[in-house]
Amino acid sequence: MTDALIATLRDIVGTDDVLQAQAASAYLVEWRGAFRPTALAVVRPADTQQVADVIVACANAGCAVIAQSGNTGLVGGAAANDAQRHVIVNLERMNRIRAVDADNATITVEAGCILSDVQQAAVDAGLFFPLTLASRDRCRIGGNLATNAGGLNVVRYGNMRDLALGLEVVLADGRVWNNLTGLRKDNSGFDLDDLFIGSEGALGIITAAVLKLYEPVVQQVSALFALESPAQAVRLQRRLTAASGHNLTGCELMSRQAVELACTHIDGCEEPFDIDHEWYLLVELASSAEGHWLLDAISSVVERARREHEWVDVIVAHDVEMSRRLWHLRESLPPAQVAEGASIKHDISLPVSKLPAFLERALTAIREALPGVRPCPFGHVGDGNLHFNLSQPVNAHGPAFLAQAGAAHAVVHDIVAEMGGSIAAEHGIGRLKVAALDRYKSEVERDMMRAIKTALDPDNRLNPGAVVASD
Structure with missing residues (x-):
């Protein structure tokens, strides 16, 4: 049956686009290294009809299909795990x-x-x-x-x-x-x-x-604020939204620890201020309307904060190069954690108003649970999504630290759930978090998800084991 399926797949997409063994190895990787993917074959269809024909052929052979695009997911969603029954359908040829x-x-x-x-x-x-x-x-x-x-x-x-x-x-x-x-x-x-x-x-x-699509941006301003607390960041994002006429496009909270790692490990990153600060807020305002009023919006928010005796310092990017440097700092946070050693990651979301309280509770709880841990929270404070990541203690043994991931997830996710948040903000569930749904999703919600899966994929042929647990 396996040989017959491979022959059929080659008839559909061509011999060169049915990959096995070493030829498939580039597609059998997982971004974080948390999974060791394996599959019968990787198939690269050129058009929609070929995708349909591949699915039918796999179903007739009793095999499952795992869709894959750029393979940059962070929860094992495209990590096939059956060398006899899983066929990866990679869509990179469909790029028109x-x-x-x-x-x-x-x-x-x-x-x-x-x-x-x-x-x-x-x-x-x-x-x-x-x-x-x-x-x-x-x-x-x-x-x-x-x-x-x-x-x-x-x-x-x-x-x-x-x-x-x-x-x-x-x-x-x-x-x-x-x-x-x-x-x-x-x-x-x-x-x-x-x-x-x-x-x-x-x-x-x-x-x-x-x-x-949208009209092109013709006016854009980035600024980095040094702050005393996440609560101050929440107030600033609300005020910037109002002052700019809802033209706040980026709003990124960064902790002191996260910035320090970026400046240590990533070329082009440097301490933005003369003195260290506990929190930073990187913002971008952009509009398709002509003018310079976005810069005025930032100035008005800073002036208000100072009138109300809120401590605030700010760097405003007056050119493209300065803006690029500020955003390079933010985008360097994940690779900096990798360079520092083992890390345990959380992708959570909460109502924006609850972020300060969550950080206060979670930072205290995780330090008690994992002595010496170095929390590196950062993320999209404008929409309530934080990457509450944890770097290993200094000189710790990486694998031993990662062995504590289950305990760390329970601490963080329990607080998130209690505060009405989500344990999967933007990375998804994949295979990594399927078991956690039993703990954090209600029975009613799990039943609805299973009903939808059964209705559209009654034989569990599409990405089995991801999102919805296989029976």
């Missing part, structure tokens, strides 16, 4: 820009398009696609949609769910659903697009999408 509709401000792209290429296609059309991630030169649109990616501009433009106007999806039975309409209003039934966005390939394989 199908259409740009300037008057409708939309772009229709295939799932294998690299994010930075979509951004450039929008620029070439005189428009702007706002999703931005540190992995933009590698991640692909299919994965961005499958994980409902957020990134640095969520506070202004929303997640991928907010940026998508329609999808093309291959279902578990091989049928193709085409909803590439570009409509901004359609109440003719259930919103099926939303079922697939964020479903991590467990309900269907997204092969194309219509995405929103």
